[in-house]
Amino acid sequence: SKTPVIEVGGVSQSVKWTDQVRLDRLLGRTRSFLKVQDGCSQFCTYCIVPKLRGRGRSQPIAEAVDHASYLIDKGFKEIVLTGCALGTYGFDFEMSDSLTRLLLALDKIPGSHRIRLGSVEPWAVTADFLRVIADSERICPHLHIPLQSCDDSVLRRMNRRYRVADIRGILDSAFRLREDWGFGSDIIVGFPGETDEQFENTRAFLYDSRISYLHVFPFSSRPGTAATKLPGFIESGLKHNRVKQLAALDTELRKRFCERHLGKSCRVLFENRYVDGLLAGHADNYLDVYIAPSPGLIGKHVEVKIEKLSTDGVEGALHEREES
Ligand code: SF4
Missing domain, CATH: 3.30.750.210 (Transcription Regulator spoIIAA)
Incomplete structure (x- = not known):
């Protein structure tokens, strides 16, 4: 027992x-x-x-x-x-x-x-x-990877044990294996000493990547951590400006991710959740999918043909019902 x-x-x-x-x-x-x-x-x-x-x-x-x-x-x-x-x-x-x-x-x-x-x-x-x-x-095929930065010197100061080349290698290898990955990431901006150029390295890397969404956090100093003693405090106005830039990039990346699915079909698990009268679910790669409600869909894995973009995901129609 x-x-x-x-x-x-x-x-x-x-x-x-x-x-x-x-x-x-x-x-x-x-x-x-x-x-x-x-x-x-x-x-x-x-x-x-x-x-x-x-x-x-x-x-x-x-x-x-x-x-x-x-x-x-x-x-x-x-x-x-x-x-x-x-x-x-x-x-x-x-x-x-x-x-x-x-x-x-x-x-x-x-x-x-x-x-x-x-x-x-x-x-x-x-x-x-x-x-x-x-x-x-x-x-x-959905990975949320907390990259935190895409600049080697910031990663070093964060004591993160990988470099931008490793991140590039992960994404390249993944997309060689299959096309439909969903990749999310956490990014910290305004880490002590992060220069405009280092921030731009992160932004540019993410812009060119096939990452599907970002969670962006302004650095906040935690008493008792080594980062509190690092030089190069970033004032809050600049930090929030960087947050805004990456928030805009997040919107762009999500849109690209959704657009890549138009006309394709994917497996979706529908949850007991409705948005604007549509039943909501997630595809295997974490794409937000909405469909007109019909009985017996909740808790089932079903194939959905993606037809159009919606406010924060895509809308589709039932393709073919799977046994589950
Ligand atoms: S120290 Fe904190 S941020 Fe670093 S790997 Fe552990 S839990 Fe994650």
């Missing part, structure tokens, strides 16, 4: 996952979260997580598979893997590829569900990792 609380990585801090399940069922949700990692040992200079949550701890693969199976048995159609720093999953097992192994194991669970990854740091996005997702019917 399932215990009400699981221990992540056998350490004392626990994750109350069954509370989440009860709440999700109560709200009639189609999606449930599965936290497989907690804490972090990376020490990015702006981040307080390692101090607040302790060292990185991962749920062993067998346990994660067991819990995912439980959620699938309960009828959830989408399982979202989460963690404080999911990209460090398995580092405490001294295995740098264990997130890929976890995906391979989860992919074998039978059922009509799909698996989505929460935010994954760039260092975990290896060629094997991308291939496992690209080849899978169940794992969504």
Whole structure:
């Protein structure tokens, strides 16, 4: 029988996952979260997580598979893997590829569900990792990668362990494997010492990329982090000007992402959510899709032919019903 609380990585801090399940069922949700990692040992200079949550701890693969199976048995159609720093999953097992192994194991669970990854740091996005997702019917080709900056000197000051060439490599490899990825990213602007040129490097890289959306944050200094001691404080007017520029770019990237789908068909999971009288759902790659409501669509994976752009996504019509 399932215990009400699981221990992540056998350490004392626990994750109350069954509370989440009860709440999700109560709200009639189609999606449930599965936290497989907690804490972090990376020490990015702006981040307080390692101090607040302790060292990185991962749920062993067998346990994660067991819990995912439980959620699938309960009828959830989408399982979202989460963690404080999911990209460090398995580092405490001294295995740098264990997130890929976890995906391979989860992919074998039978059922009509799909698996989505929460935010994954760039260092975990290896060629094997991308291939496992690209080849899978169940794992969504959607990655939210917290790049934070696309300028090497800013990344160095942030103590992020990848460079712009690595980011370019990830995107190139991914799109060589399949065309329909959805890529999101978090970006921090106004990090101490970020010059106009360094900001422009980030903006220009993102503009030229096939990233589909951005979450933009102005740098905010957290007491107790190394970044508070870095020189080059950016005043708030300049920071917010940069936020505005990237917010405009986010709108542009979302529009391009939507436009790439016009006339194509994609698999969509409809949720119990309506916008302007239309039923809302997400495609596997996280495209926002709307459709005229018809009975029995909620909680089903269906093929939708994309017909036109809407305010914040696309509208389509039922293509062909899938068994699920
Ligand atoms: S930003 Fe992410 S990877 Fe870096 S220390 Fe914080 S939790 Fe860890």
